[in-house]
Amino acid sequence: MxxxxxxxxxxxxxxxxxxxxxxxxxxxxxxxxxxxxxxxxxxxxxxxxxxxxxxxxxxxxxxxxxxxxxxxxxxxxxxxxxxxxxxxxxxxxxxxxxxxxxxxxxxxxxxxxxxxxxxxxxxxxxxxAIKDEDEIVNMKKSSSLNDKAMEKMKDKLSLDLSEKEMGRFLADTYEELGASGFSFDPIIAYGKNASNPHHENDDSKKEIGDSIVVDMGCRYLDYCSDMTRTFFYKEVSDEDKKVYDTVLLANLKAIEKIKPGELLSNIDKAARDVIEEAGYGEYFTHRTGHFIGLETHDKGDVSSANHNICEVGNIFSIEPGIYIPGGVGVRIEDLVLVTEDGCEILNSYPKELQIINN
Incomplete structure (x- = not known):
């Protein structure tokens, strides 16, 4: 005990x-x-x-x-x-x-x-919801492993593999890195599938111009990680790049807002305002984030309905997204730790737009 x-x-x-x-x-x-x-x-x-x-x-x-x-x-x-x-x-x-x-x-x-x-x-x-020092160490390590796995996923995306095949590769990758498995079933979504925030991996393969949403997390010493990056296959249209840049700015603005005492609803608003001002408000269909720890979705979220304040030791996701039915889907997700003077991003994998080439 x-x-x-x-x-x-x-x-x-x-x-x-x-x-x-x-x-x-x-x-x-x-x-x-x-x-x-x-x-x-x-x-x-x-x-x-x-x-x-x-x-x-x-x-x-x-x-x-x-x-x-x-x-x-x-x-x-x-x-x-x-x-x-x-x-x-x-x-x-x-x-x-x-x-x-x-x-x-x-x-x-x-x-x-x-x-x-x-x-x-x-x-x-x-x-x-308030992580102690040991929990923070474990969650940082879990996110570090996730960073390494994301790099391997990006490299593997250059091959002609289906979403399901990429999911199986990720399972092997986590085992090789020393993680204890998935923290949740990963989402690898190509093209129109990426416009479904909770797409289930299928046999789809990439086509030129597709966005590729990779939402993944592992467990390390019982603690979860969670990160999403969106890539494009071979090329990206001007409109899709605008969508990507909007989601990235929403992610950054929300993170800038995080500090002890800040309302979680205000952090959600910071992300939502960016997307609405760009004209994509109706396509941001979920909350900005969720708490995480022993479970991928611990109790607590970053949403317009949550007027609780940030506390030192909170760890939650910031994951704005735009999902245009039948069109492009983009999500960019980081985990953040609330600190005495702001926050620390737990994962370090780059967020600038990346194009996958063979």
């Missing part, structure tokens, strides 16, 4: 008059215990009581050999699991994980009918 992190959870629970917290998100449980378990459909809960009593309810299918520094309550598939858990639920103010399945939550609420249940995972989500 990470006692320092647990202490912060307990302090916040007391501030918010929360008697108990029931966590099931594997990432949040790892954050506190340094143990990954993916339970699938089975119940898997870390119970934290405000007095410091912590219990980990785990199915016997997931053996734990190491000492996690927490009492483990073992469960069997044939046990009355809700009854076992409910015996430990404090009948007052109980915070539940935002991901706790209704098939568990509703029976718990029916059994412990004199407790008030609220979504309480914001406590640990907010702690995870």
């Amino acid at each position: 990470n006692e320092k992190r647990l202490e912060k959870v307990l302090e916040k629970m007391k501030e918010d008059n929360l008697d108990q917290l029931l966590l099931c998100d594997p990432s949040s449980i790892f954050y506190l215990t340094n143990k990954w378990i993916y339970p699938g459909e089975r119940m898997h809960i870390l119970s934290i009581v405000s007095n410091g009593d912590v219990k980990f309810f785990v199915n016997k299918l997931f053996p734990i050999e190491e000492d996690l520094g927490v009492e483990i309550v073992w469960l069997d598939d044939t046990d009355e699991q809700i009854k076992i858990l409910s015996d430990y639920v404090i009948p007052r103010f109980v915070g539940v994980d935002k991901d706790l399945s209704a098939k568990f939550l509703i029976p718990i609420m029916n059994v412990v009918d004199d407790a008030d249940f609220i979504v309480g995972s914001y406590i640990i989500d907010n702690l995870r």
